Amino acid sequence: MPELPEVEIMRRYFNECALEKTIIQLDFLDELAKVYKSTPEVIEKSLIGQRFTETERIGKYLFARISTGQYLHLHFGMTGNLVLFQGDNLPKYARLVFHFESGEKLAFCDLRKFGVIEIVDNPQAYQKAAKIGDDFLTISLEYFKERLKKPTVAIKTSLLNQKLFAGIGNWIADEMLFEAGIHPLRISKDISEAELAKLYKAGQEIIAIAIAEDTHYGNFPADFFVNYRKIDALHxxxxxxxVERLVVGGRGTFIVPEKQFL
DNA sequence: TTATATGTTCGATA
DNA sequence: TTATCGAACATATA
Structure with missing residues (x-):
């Protein structure tokens, strides 16, 4: 689920179900401890008896401020999501469960365990240390073009590089490139200013619509490419x-050959 | 059985 | 040193 719009919807969900509720217990359910980038001991020490006061998002990285001033950092990998539940209706693939004083419970679920749960000082320090670019929704066209000047790789690879700007994932990259009529294998620095402007604008619009529609693909405009991202589909x-499929940077990539070519 | 999946990281290589 | 490539991670479904 998790590209920028999905994480933004997740952030709002987190706000609704977790803010200002005292945390009284945590259940660590990932036997392999893959998703805990801070140890369970550190996470417990930071959260028990505390509450979350606000959230921030940079690209696909979600941060929840703890009443102590530290932050819980959540990344949803490929298959992460949040589920509020009560009683013993533990959702499938729950890897960490937050118990609130109210009796409600919030589960961080993640089938493939590519997600991340950790305690960090603050979002900005994390962004800097991890060399993550600015959130795509906040950047200017100038920043976008500047960041794409150096790379000598396929444009799609750059769109997916969170160090250039953060939030674009696989389906949005395909959507943007389709909309702008750019072949994903074109070298980013060889793409004209006009085309880059088109690409940037497409990205901004696609993400705004995806958020406005709560990321329910079924409600997206009928001509959104994500609805045709399969071999032989007809836009x-x-x-x-x-529609044809190729592999770019190791990721499945779908194009309409008549509109996107080298 | 093989291929694919909305993501990131790390080791090898140029 | 720096940039790029590709495999690896864990699990399910077609």
Missing amino acids: PSHPNSP
Whole structure:
């Protein structure tokens, strides 16, 4: 689920179900401890008896401020999500459960365990240390173009590089490139200013719409490419150009050959 | 059985 | 040193 819009929706969900509730217990359910980048001991010490006071998001990285001033950092990997529940309705793949004084429980679920749970000082320090670029929704066209000047790799690879700007994931990258009519393998520094402007604008619009629709793909505009991201699908604007699949930077990539070519 | 999945990291290589 | 490539991670489903 988790690209920028999905994480933003998750942030709002977290706000609704977790803010200002005292944490009384934590259940660590990931036997392999893959998702705990801070030890369970550190996480417990930082959270028990405390509450979350606000949240921040940089790209796909979510931060919840703890009443002590520290932050809980959550990353949802490929399959992470949050589920509020009561009683013993423990959701599948729960890896960490927060118990609140109210009796409610919040589960961080993550089938594939590519997610991250850790305690950090603050979002800005984390961003700097991890060399993460600014959130895509906050950057200017100038910043976007500047960041794409150096790389000699495929444009899609750069779009997915969180160090350039943060928040673009696999389906949004394909959506942007389709919208702008750019082949994903084109070298970023060879792409014209006009095309980059188109790409930037497409990204801003796609993300805004995805958030406005609560990331429910079914409610997206009918011409959104994400609904046609499969081999041989026919996008209404190109009924004679079946969707093709290639691999770029190790990620499955879908294009409409009539609109995106080298 | 093989391929794929909305992400990131790390070791090898150029 | 720096940039790039590709495998690896853990699990489910088609």
